[in-house]
Structure formats: C-alpha cells, structure tokens
C-alpha cells in the first residue's frame with residue numbers, strides 16, 4: 001500500500017457545457033480495424049475508437065475562457081498581442097526571462113538541441129523521451145541515462161522515481177569532462193518511467209552540483225504541474241505550498257525549458273522554448289525563423305497562443321491538478337485491486353501496465369506491450385499505446401534494438417475529458433483481457449520506419 005495514499009475527496013472542478021458523442025463498435029469490427037492498422041494503435045482511425053487513452057497530448061478539453069480567448073486571436077504576422085499575453089503568462093507562472101513559441105514540444109527540442117549541442121557532446125537525462133533523444137542525436141549529441149535505478153523497475157515504490165542519480169552524473173563528468181556536457185535534460189515528470197516525479201530536494205542537489213561544473217539544467221517541463229502535485233503530496237515541507245508556488249520554485253532551479261503545451265497547459269496545439277541566457281535566446285530566436293516561424297508566433301496562430309496563455313494559468317490551480325491526478329489514481333487503484341500489474345507508484349498522466357508481467361509467456365522480441373495494446377482495443381474499443389521495445393528503437397551506432405527493462409502499455413488520461421464512469425468501463429475491460437491472457441499470441445514486425453518507429457511500424461500476429 002502506498003504510504004501517502006491520496007483520498008478521493010475531490011470532484012471535477014468544472015461542469016460540462018458541451019459534449020462530444022462517442023461511437024461504440026463491435027469486437028468483430030475492431031478485430032478487422034486492428035489488423036488493417038498493422039496492430040499499431042497509432043494507425044487506427046479515431047472514429048473506430050470508443051475511449052481514447054492513446055495520449056494526453058493535445059487531447060485536453062479547453063475551458064470556456066480558453067475558447068473565448070480563441071476569438072481574440074490577433075493574427076498579425078509580427079508582434080501579435082497574443083504573443084505578449086503568452087510571454088506574460090510564462091514569466092508570471094514559470095519565471096523564465098525569454099520565451100519563443102513553437103508549434104509543439106519537439107519544435108522547441110529541435111531549436112534547443114541546435115543551439116546548445118556540439119557534435120560528440122554528452123546529454124545526460126532522467127530517462128529518455130523519444131523525440132527529445134532523437135533531436136539530441138540529430139544535433140550530434142549522445143544521450144546518457146542518469147535516472148536512479150529504481151525507475152527501471154516497475155514494481156519499485158520509490159516516491160520520486162524521476163530523481164537523478166548524482167553518482168551516475170558524476171561518472172560522466174569525470175569520464176568526459178564538464179566541457180563535453182552542455183546541459184542535463186530533466187523531465188518533470190518522467191513519461192517513459194510511468195509519469196514519475198522528481199523531488200525538489202534532488203533538483204536542489206543537482207543545481208548545486210551543476211553550478212560547480214558549469215553545466216546548465218534544461219527542464220522538459222511538459223508535465224511540471226503534475227510533478228509539483230507529487231512534491232506537494234509527498235515531499236517534506238511542501239504540503240502547505242500551492243502548486244503555483246512549487247512550479248515556480250522548480251523552474252527557478254533551472255536555466256531554461258522546453259514545453260509541449262499540449263499536455264499540462266491544456267491546449268490542443270502549441271509549445272515553447274524558455275531561456276534565461278540572453279545569448280542562447282538570441283540564437284534560438286534567430287533559428288526559430290528557419291524551422292517554425294517568426295519568433296513572435298513560432299508556427300502558431302495568434303488564437304492558439306491566447307488559449308495557451310490562459311491554459312498555463314489554469315494548469316497550476318490546486319483544484320484542477322488534484323482532480324486531474326486524482327482521476328488517474330482512481331483508475332490505478334481499481335486496476336491494482338484487480339491484481340493487474342501496474343507501474344508503482346501511480347504516476348501523473350496515466351496508468352502504465354507492465355506487459356512483461358501481464359503476458360509472461362511472451363518474449364520481448366514478440367512485443368508484449370504492442371500485443372497487449374492491440375488486445376485491449378479489440379476487447380472494448382479502449383485505445384492505449386506501447387511504451388517498450390518498439391518505442392525504445394535502435395542504438396544509432398550499432399543498429400541493434402534497445403531492450404528496455406520497462407515493457408509497458410500506457411493508459412493515458414486526457415485532461416478534463418472523461419468521467420469516473422469511463423474509468424470504471426476501462427478497468428472492467430482490462431480485467432476481462434487479463435482473465436484470458438494465457439491465450440494471447442505475440443506479434444512480429446513487418447514494417448519498420450527509420451525514425452520514431454512506434455508511430456508507424458506495422459505488425460502481424462504470430463501463428
């Protein structure tokens with residue numbers, strides 16, 4: 001049992017003003033659809049999905065205020081009013097000096113990697129994220145995982161599995177020299193570990209260490225408010241602090257951040273790069289013109305920047321985040337009570353089922369998580385995604401598959417979209433598949449794209 005078990009004394013801090021009707025299909029239709037999609041849930045049509053837990057990215061329900069903001073779009077090419085609103089929000093809520101909008105998170109990662117990384121540089125991080133690592137590699141960098149060992153064990157209940165192992169970092173610094181390490185990328189929370197947070201204490205130690213060695217800290221702040229919630233709930237000294245206060249403290253310990261605003265910031269599209277260093281900012285604001293658009297719109301419409309500015313403020317409300325993470329925990333506890341093997345502790349943006357333990361008769365080369373995601377879809381139309389060997393891809397030097405310890409299926413909960421009754425239906429479906437798990441056969445990969453293969457790879461069922 002988790003020590004700081006969070007009670008269900010919350011309700012959604014909103015009421016519903018508009019609904020989108022859902023379509024239910026039959027399992028025969030879904031079986032056909034998943035075969036046509038090459039057993040890849042990314043290749044399903046959304047109209048064939050009942051409850052969509054593919055991602056929490058760009059799938060949030062915007063508030064009436066955000067929608068009203070959309071009507072205030074100033075679609076000027078340069079110097080849009082909405083850009084200045086976004087800049088104000090980033091300064092007020094996160095405290096960074098400079099902000100450059102981008103079309104989404106990976107746009108910011110591209111610019112950042114090009115500005116800070118030289119060929120052969122080492123980029124440590126608390127576990128990899130797919131697009132982040134790829135942009136580091138494309139810029140000539142080499143990613144090195146420095147997360148604590150506990151993060152690679154789905155059953156370990158360490159409360160801050162996103163923490164950096166300073167010993168691992170120190171070994172890299174000693175081996176390569178600090179001049180080879182321009183920055184460390186710190187994700188809050190760590191998506192691939194199961195939405196696991198980093199503690200403020202660890203971040204403070206990291207700040208002291210990196211200061212000594214002249215290494216920057218760049219946040220991947222995609223889910224920073226969720227990370228702040230876990231700090232508030234679990235870390236000594238933070239129970240009386242607001243989410244907004246904690247978020248600002250996290251950012252204050254870093255030199256900049258990339259943001260996919262499609263998550264925490266409650267918008268359907270958008271992101272930004274935030275920096276404190278003027279020279280880095282000037283280079284980035286020049287580069288963004290090449291890849292995204294002028295530095296006052298970065299590939300976004302004015303209305304999107306307005307919705308983002310409002311979403312940033314809404315995202316750090318205590319009531320919002322308590323209900324958001326509370327819903328994830330509600331589903332997780334249901335699954336745990338049914339003995340489904342899930343990543344512990346329950347993370348911020350979804351439940352991660354351990355496919356190795358769910359389907360122990362499959363080897364990792366038979367793609368257990370990819371298989372399980374397909375089976376879950378066929379059972380009740382719940383779309384999830386693989387986070388295991390397919391997502392991990394290949395080592396760019398050797399061309400060999402990475403074999404990650406974590407072989408997970410992610411049930412990602414969109415923000416403000418589904419109700420508790422949906423969570424009950426999802427839990428029942430997972431339980432149903434679990435009962436029949438021994439009959440499930442694995443997959444073989446029949447098409448493998450070069451980049452980020454999990455998005456477009458195709459599979460066939462093993463006989």
Ligand code: F0G
Pocket residue numbers: 054055056057104105106107129131132187191220222259260261262270271
């Ligand atoms: N960093 C993290 C931690 C992410 O989860 C994502 C996206 C990105 C960066 C890239 O942002 O999609 O706006 O370009 N994660 C999505 C997901 C795709 O489903 O987890 P983006």
